[in-house]
Amino acid sequence: MGLERVIPVAEKLGVTRPEAKVLTVAGTNGKGSTTTTLAAILAAQGYQVGLYQSPHIYRFNERVKINGIEVDDQVLVEAFVRVDQARRDCQLSLSFFEATSLAAFLIFQQQQCDVWVLEVGLGGRLDVVNVIDPDVAVITNIGIDHVEWIGDTIEKIAFEKAGIIRPNIPVIFAGQQALPKAIQDKAQACQATLYAVNRDYFYQDADDGQHWNFASSGSTLRLPLGHLALDNIAAAIAAIQVSGLDVSEQALVTGIRNARLAGRFDVRQIAGKTVIFDAGHNPHGVEFLLKNLQKFMKNHDQYTEILSIFSMLGDKDINSVVKLLKGCILKWKIAELNVPRAASLAELNSALHTENNVEQFENIKAAFESALAEVKDNQIILVCGSFHTLEAIWECLEEWQ
Template structure:
């Protein structure tokens, strides 16, 4: 925790897009040209599930996979995994020391995300990972993950999020996401919308080959399985624990990776892939609780689709109580509008986090609904847990920070 606090204070801002400062430090650490196969995943939503599934499949295929994701839900070590296992505290501390020494020698400051990403790269290099699966933190073109040239790029979808940094239109955001495309590499685009011009233009400029959902690869969901198909392969696969849309993107990426992966490895990898906070269903004190980190309209639409499917299969749950909060720079009004038809009771509190939305702003966005206000998210969740009826689902959502606060409460309880 001391090192994480340190990286939070070293640089003047938490988010500082651009590669000028980080590149000299990366060069000194010798992480810019890894011997591994590099798969980079950008997009507005679905990155976590996609990278998790790619990693799970490749682990089953016998590769040593370094998986980098952000943000974490419960503790920082989740961000850096090797062969499915979280990095240890000692391993991270050793990497942080080296990153700090390198940035001091360069006379540069690094943001929290830049420093911790370089530490992950250093660990993957030292552990001689065969494949690095890298989730872009913000955008693509100017994100620190993009200092590494990928052999395969994946763009999960494009939505309006982080507009202060990435732009206020789909095309502007697509331009940033397209920044991960490199010359002559395969590129998977999994967006449900029309292929943005910015991605087409970048792919043409780099002579990269686009593989587009519902044009070059397809998925068909059935009651107890689903089918993936492309020009090269047709597979019948188990449903797994994650959204089929994201699993299919991962399978498409693996099929294009050039790695030796059997059908069995794909099936087992899909079945075993799990990620915290992505429609994570748990029983807590005999109450049904769903955790979902969706924090923008597209993510919440995805959440509601998953919730609908869950209730169709579990008809005893007819009512939803939500423990809810968001960050101030998110589209609170649209998110709450989407949730209102489903939620019967809101339990809200302000987050204890930078950029937290004020409680009154959350309350005003919900309006006229059945709303209870609490001092903390922990208090809101405790109330939900104590009072939920057998027919009610407790839905914890709105932000990664909301989930983190509830997890900390659960951990502290006997």
């Protein structure tokens, strides 16, 4: 990781100082939901919004959107050609993610986007997204993940995330844990104004099950529940309030209703069966999944049991994820992912060794077909553990429609 390779290429392309307003989001979990909500609200207000996210699940184009619509292949190809030429001119190599990020920035500039909403890929300080100075920085939360790259303690990881903070800008901290010292120190050094959840802005469910309340020093709002996690929607609203962008309450309402993100507690009907896709791949992500699962089962009391299609990457905390999930899974159907970092069946079985109902399959598709064939009316299918687990099923969805 580092910015030495990418900065000269970014400067050659002329993308490092956009005229647009830039909102950058870092964090261990919740970046996708926060950036999706930000983009949806700002588009509802009428801004031309460029949204850059990762990873994609099914189509590469998911990474680069303008006003919620994926850019088409030709636009991407032309941007990549320009990035590659600039790279050659600088006599430098770029990683996949670096080239993709620069292509996105180039597209947003060409399309004259008013606002760029950028999701950090990994960490913050040394991530390619950080070549662009944000006007607002959002840090969703700090959890233990990617320890081999960004550190093995909350403070070390917070130091990396805090790298997106710039002098004199507003910073939103939306994590539920105590505010890490590294973030406070960086904000102080930059004279950046720090707004923390449960200190500078607040949110809570309303009594009717349809709304929630948001409060900050300047406003109290009653808003509809959306499809994404409330803490991330609240972080997006807090960021918009301090951004200097003109956004009406109606745009907030419309944006919240429009904001959807594939693979985040994503409930679908497939072959007449209820299937939930969730890409949570670390303990914090799985806690969010379980919270939503509890709410879903309460509101749909015909469902009492869960079959899980499960696989993970080998460098993730499989034991902790299984420990959280095992209390609610009736049967596990596991298979190795078809990617280089996949956990082996032996690793998955080792984590599941105390579970009785574990079935092994040659691949994820076969595991899913088995679940479709046997799932009863009182059961739902939960596909989880990794974006790659979801992708293995989504690329075959037409077969079951």
